[in-house]
Amino acid sequence: MNSDKNYGDLLIGILLGIGLGLYAIFSDPFLLWIIIPSILLWLIVWASGTRYRDEFFNAKKVLQATVLVIVVIAFSVYYFTDRDFVFFAYNQNYYIVLASLLVSASLFFQWFAKKAIPISSVKDDDRLVQETMYEDYKFQPLGDTYAYRYAKFVDEAGQKLNPKTVAKAKGKLTPRELKIDDIEMEAINFNDELKFYYEKLIYDMFNDFITGGKNQEKMQEMYGYSFTIVKGIKSQAHFKEVLKEHSLLYYKIFCFLEADMNKDFIGIKLRWQNLYKDNLYCLEFCLISVILMVRRYMNFPVGDLAKYVKSSKDKNFLGCFSSLPADMEKTESSSVNASGCVYYYAYYKIHIDSFLKDSVAIEERWLT
Incomplete structure (x- = not known):
């Protein structure tokens, strides 16, 4: 992983965001109702999960792209499709109320989704995790799938690693510690036989x-x-x-x-x-x-x-x-x-x- 490149991309993104915010302030303050919630949502998605060896957060990039596409569409509508925006100065109260309602609804669904959608997770009960994860009946050992959940690792080169340095790993990771909960969570041994x-x-x-x-x-x-x-x-x-x-x-x-x-x-x-x-x-x-x-x-x-x-x-x-x-x-x-x-x-x-x-x-x- 090239950390310098990542920091460069992040810096460019921050500068573009600041520039867009300044443009909105001096051009059309109303645009801030689109920019601020979009940036907040993008940052929430960006900060979710880990960036290292985590198969379950690959959808993050798709979500980030979706947010950006929605912002582009909103700007396109603002500038090219709705003639009412020409008379925004006469209807600004209406649009501000409408934008406020949309932001409020978005915040409500952000909160409500977690309560409305049934999800099996470790927070519910860590014993609900299955012994194997599979696609079309092709099985993968639990240890491989959930390797990143451990606190200490060693890679194939013998390096001792932790979650902060795991990006430097070479080859397959092996946990350096086990807890009794991890042992009880697995019912079969490495020969696919019941313990x-x-x-x-x-x-x-x-x-x-x-x-x-x-x-x-x-x-x-x-x-x-x-x-x-x-x-x-x-x-x-x-x-x-x-x-x-x-x-x-x-x-x-x-x-x-x-x-x-x-x-x-x-x-x-x-x-x-x-x-x-x-x-x-x-x-x-x-x-x-x-x-x-x-x-x-x-x-x-x-x-x-x-x-x-x-x-x-x-x-x-x-x-x-x-x-x-x-x-x-x-x-x-x-x-x-x-x-x-x-x-x-x-x-x-x-x-x-x-x-x-x-x-x-x-x-x-x-x-x-």
Whole structure:
């Protein structure tokens, strides 16, 4: 990276900005209503994230270019298309009020967007990060993708680096320190095999499940997992009530799923008794089945549901959804998530043969 060139570009940009501001002050003060918010927005985008080895902020350049294009269009409209601007002196109050409203609306949406758009992020729960990140089922190790999150590195030349000097790295970076959270976040080793802890966890939980869940309290204390088996549920409405009794997270997930199913462009209903019996009266398996059915018609984001998590069991169940396959029969489209792996592993253990044999028949049995 050529730092001198970067500082030169920055200096040129600052000088051009100052020149444009001075021109606006002496030519048309109204232009400041366009220039100031645009510069602020551009600086917010420019300052977001890191400039080094960060694949997730490559869109920054596109956003910066978009802001500049909008400014150019605004100036073009001002000078070439709207004849009313010729009489700006007579209508300046109207334009100032209009510009103020547009700036206020922009600031509101800047604040509101973060609350309105559901996003799974480390701030929600760092365990929601998947074991692998992929495009079209081509997997990349988590360590490579998230290497920049560590505080200390060593490169292939043996240089010891930190985030401020990482731009000098040669070749692949290797973290020099690990925390227990980083270790627990990864469920598979470098041979793509489950670590022993997760093998034992899955073995113990599945064995307890097929024997009727007699040791679920013990499982909950040891692992933070348990399968909630409730027999005697009579209807979908009754199921909803039972969910509310056991978990606010479960209840909210089903409320959102129910709202999606009732949308005009989907319009599906559950064959509740079939789905309930096929999932062996397990609330977690029933919810997984419903979300897989809804995913056949539309995406169902779950990241924003982290605010309803009240227990370790809730956290693990929410983590399950970040690794479920996009289509129920395409297991290769998934990835291993340390948080929640037991739920989707046990679920696919009892259903995989049916899904691979005839997923359409399963859909017809569970939906109407």
